[in-house]
Amino acid sequence: MENEYIKFTIGEKKDIALIAHDNEKPKLIEWCKENYDILKKHNLYGTGTTARLIADKTGLTIKGYNSGPLGGDQQIGAKIVEGVINFVVFFSDPLTAQPHDPDVKALMRISQVYDIPMAVSKATADFMIHSEFMDKEYVHEVINFKKNIQERAESM
Numbered sequence: 562m563e564n565e566y567i568k569f570t571i572g573e574k575k576d577i578a579l580i581a582h583d584n585e586k587p588k589l590i591e592w593c594k595e596n597y598d599i600l601k602k603h604n605l606y607g608t609g610t611t612a613r614l615i616a617d618k619t620g621l622t623i624k625g626y627n628s629g630p631l632g633g634d635q636q637i638g639a640k641i642v643e644g645v646i647n648f649v650v651f652f653s654d655p656l657t658a659q660p661h662d663p664d665v666k667a668l669m670r671i672s673q674v675y676d677i678p679m680a681v682s683k684a685t686a687d688f689m690i691h692s693e694f695m696d697k698e699y700v701h702e703v704i705n706f707k708k709n710i711q712e713r714a715e716s717m
């Protein structure tokens with residue numbers, strides 16, 4: 562099966578998901594404060610508690626989904642599939658087991674599938690936010706999964 566790629570343009574205003582596990586929330590809030598002037602130019606989304614804390618502590622406008630353990634990671638994942646989210650900052654906790662670990666893995670996996678940049682630490686988030694892609698249009702290329710599915714169905 563040969564893959565065909567679809568190209569689409571991502572505008573100057575990005576759609577950014579911000580997520581942090583509990584132990585990492587203070588770090589993400591600090592990071593949002595540091596990068597307030599950049600973040601305020603974009604559309605922000607987050608899992609429930611993270612989004613509420615960011616809004617309260619930084620004054621940024623952010624759309625909140627469900628809390629992570631109640632399906633928030635899956636909602637963000639669905640937005641990636643729909644082509645809504647362009648960047649993800651996810652300060653996951655590398656030292657604490659999460660009850661919704663399958664959802665966390667699913668979100669990381671779907672970001673890879675759609676080649677959506679995901680920063681999982683402050684260092685990578687700093688690289689991402691200061692990247693030349695942040696404030697300009699760029700062309701994003703992903704596999705045409707519709708063609709892929711059709712070809713698979715036809716071959717069965």
Ligand SMILES: O=C(CO)COP(=O)(O)O
Nearest residue numbers: 608609610611628629630
């Ligand atoms: O658990 C999370 C991500 O896996 C984050 O969820 P909250 O933002 O609701 O704490």
